[in-house]
Amino acid sequence: MNTYSFILLLILCSTALVLAVYALLQLIRKKDLAFMKVLLYKVSGREQKYRSYLKKHIKNTIDVWKDVLRPAVASDLDQDLLSEVDALIASHDESKYDDLEWQGYLDNFYPADEPSLTKEEVEIQFKYAWLHHQHLNEHHWQYWVLMEDDNPGKPEPLDMPIQHVLCMLADWASFRYGERLNTKYDGEFNSTREWYDANKEKQIMTDNTRELVEKYIDLLP
Numbered sequence: 001m002n003t004y005s006f007i008l009l010l011i012l013c014s015t016a017l018v019l020a021v022y023a024l025l026q027l028i029r030k031k032d033l034a035f036m037k038v039l040l041y042k043v044s045g046r047e048q049k050y051r052s053y054l055k056k057h058i059k060n061t062i063d064v065w066k067d068v069l070r071p072a073v074a075s076d077l078d079q080d081l082l083s084e085v086d087a088l089i090a091s092h093d094e095s096k097y098d099d100l101e102w103q104g105y106l107d108n109f110y111p112a113d114e115p116s117l118t119k120e121e122v123e124i125q126f127k128y129a130w131l132h133h134q135h136l137n138e139h140h141w142q143y144w145v146l147m148e149d150d151n152p153g154k155p156e157p158l159d160m161p162i163q164h165v166l167c168m169l170a171d172w173a174s175f176r177y178g179e180r181l182n183t184k185y186d187g188e189f190n191s192t193r194e195w196y197d198a199n200k201e202k203q204i205m206t207d208n209t210r211e212l213v214e215k216y217i218d219l220l221p
């Protein structure tokens with residue numbers, strides 16, 4: 001076989017291989033084989049990107065607590081409380097790996113090239129994911145806002161315990177600490193205080209919670 005026919009054969013074989021793989025992927029998608037989908041998701045770009053973002057965010061939250069906030073508040077707090085925050089921080093945002101939260105955040109922030117949901121469906125799916133996250137995670141001020149049966153127009157904040165305020169602060173500061181997350185918010189604010197000042201009007205908190213937040217916020221990057 002001469003060189004030209006060899007190259008031609010090689011091109012034909014690789015084209016056939018690409019087409020076969022493509023056909024297989026289409027078949028898997030159409031057949032909705034859940035286990036194969038999981039495999040596909042594992043190697044899909046957006047899934048990887050979101051997984052890596054979430055890992056970095058969690059690591060930055062843990063690191064800013066360990067490196068900055070914990071040393072600064074250690075003399076104020078007793079050992080039990082510090083250990084409680086250590087444990088809470090170690091499981092920061094674990095619920096983001098729950099199916100409902102995972103899919104909602106993934107589709108919203110890392111949209112699929114050919115989404116199976118409409119734009120509106122993605123938005124609603126994300127709202128359920130965010131609601132699930134708020135209701136499960138005490139490090140969000142929304143967790144501590146009571147919606148009374150009789151007074152639906154007036155959400156009532158309750159005091160947020162200090163351990164959860166500290167976790168919330170570490171969460172906020174994580175976006176300005178450690179490895180950059182490459183989100184569109186990178187670089188938008190120079191400090192956690194600056195971000196807080198721009199957003200505090202929207203946060204529903206008691207005076208006690210706010211006092212705690214403002215006591216510690218300037219310690220953060």
Ligand SMILES: [Zn+2]
Binds near residue numbers: 093137139
């Ligand atoms: Zn959270």
